[in-house]
Amino acid sequence: MSDSATTGLRERRMAETRRALSHATRTLTAEHGLQGFTIEQVCERVGVSRRTFFNYFEAKEQAIVGHPRExxxxxxxxxxxxxxxxxxxxxxxxxxxxxxxxxxxxxxxxxxxxxxxxxxxxxxxxxxxxxxxxxxxxxxxxxxxxxxxxxxxxxxxxxxxxxxxxxxxxxxxxxxxxxxxxxxxxxxxxxxxxxxxxxxxxxxxxxxxxx
Missing domain, CATH: 1.10.357.10 (Tetracycline Repressor, domain 2)
Known part of the structure; x- marks a missing residue:
């Protein structure tokens, strides 16, 4: 696989993970309010680690509003x-x-x-x-x-x-x-x-x- 293809695949996977984290955070916020759930619960829904969440977002609020990359x-x-x-x-x-x-x-x-x-x-x-x-x-x-x-x-x-x-x-x-x-x-x-x-x-x- 070429370097450009590898980079493209990696970027798509990152975008998918970012969207999944936003979806889970928004859904949990709608269901329980911002203070009604933890980042660990977001990560559990997506199947990633807490460290991964903070690789994409600074806080729940940014996950809801969206990352500047978008x-x-x-x-x-x-x-x-x-x-x-x-x-x-x-x-x-x-x-x-x-x-x-x-x-x-x-x-x-x-x-x-x-x-x-x-x-x-x-x-x-x-x-x-x-x-x-x-x-x-x-x-x-x-x-x-x-x-x-x-x-x-x-x-x-x-x-x-x-x-x-x-x-x-x-x-x-x-x-x-x-x-x-x-x-x-x-x-x-x-x-x-x-x-x-x-x-x-x-x-x-x-x-x-x-x-």
Missing amino acids: WFDDDAVEMFLAIRPPGDGVSVTLFDDLVALEMAHVTQLAQSRQELRDLLAAIETEPQLLQRMMKAGMLRNDRLSDLVARREGLEPGDPVASVAVLLVTTLMHSSAEIYFTPENTLTLDEIVAPRVAAARALLGGAATSQR
Whole structure:
């Protein structure tokens, strides 16, 4: 087996273990509350050691909210960086490419709807986890802003990057809320498209792609 194949298999196994630990922690939280079970009980359900749990997560709360490694799809990030058109200044395709990156993230979430249900069940039992979720969202936005700055050749902390991220993530959050409702029959594209059009209209065409 090649080194790349071995690495890929190892990463898949690690991802499976991470998801299993999150599922068990979320389920036990929904059933008993955060203080109603031990990390040993989580590990017993998954069939791993306590040491393994802490190789993946710092605490129960992080296992519930999710690890930062799950915030971005590596392939989508590589594409986002690679497809920047040549030229100085902020690229004319930034808005569209950032929307595509975030759509890939929502699509990835859609492939694991049970994980979302587990998360919501845990938060319903322990509402204080919402604050942890909000903090994680802010940290993710910071990392996404760094990614935009890196792609566009901007200085760290440049407001162009943070404003672009705020605009697109707000648009995607409102779209995802509709997309994940049980009664929804629309595709993600059908939900996002009118919001993208509205953003462009509000910005006077500044967000329009010129590909």
